[in-house]
Amino acid sequence: xYLATVISVQTRQVLGYSLADRMPDELVQQAxxxxxxxxxxxxxxxxxxxRGSQYxxxxxxxxxxxxxxxxxxxxxxxxxxxxxxxxxFATLKNEEATGVYETKAEAHAAIVSCIHxxxxxxxxxxxxxxxxxxxxxxxxxxxx
Numbered sequence: 001x002y003l004a005t006v007i008s009v010q011t012r013q014v015l016g017y018s019l020a021d022r023m024p025d026e027l028v029q030q031a032x033x034x035x036x037x038x039x040x041x042x043x044x045x046x047x048x049x050x051r052g053s054q055y056x057x058x059x060x061x062x063x064x065x066x067x068x069x070x071x072x073x074x075x076x077x078x079x080x081x082x083x084x085x086x087x088x089f090a091t092l093k094n095e096e097a098t099g100v101y102e103t104k105a106e107a108h109a110a111i112v113s114c115i116h117x118x119x120x121x122x123x124x125x126x127x128x129x130x131x132x133x134x135x136x137x138x139x140x141x142x143x144x
């Protein structure tokens with residue numbers, strides 16, 4: 001299975017995600033649309049992604065621009081390009097996806113549960129002063 005995510009660099013929250021049996025352009029588009037629904041943003045917000053073909057596709061770039069976002073990608077080979085997402089995926093693989101799931105439905109349910117019931121709500125992040133992403137976001141909102 002393939003998982004595409006949209007993660008806030010500021011709060012480390014997984015704002016949107018999409019799972020599929022393969023990696024079509026629609027997978028990342030759906031993750032973006034899910035994030036936009038969950039956390040609407042003003043026009044002009046920078047949306048940074050890696051240089052994967054799905055993110056660089058003409059259709060995806062057009063979608064981002066039409067919705068008022070500013071697309072951003074680093075130079076080719078920039079290993080910091082996707083550090084927040086890579087950290088999330090490493091954690092997911094080490095803390096949740098450690099074995100073989102019996103079915104794709106079981107894998108899907110486990111990953112969704114990990115995002116909603118652990119990563120965003122309970123996992124403490126050193127980059128967030130040892131708060132969970134949701135707690136850090138609430139604190140940021142309160143301070144604004």
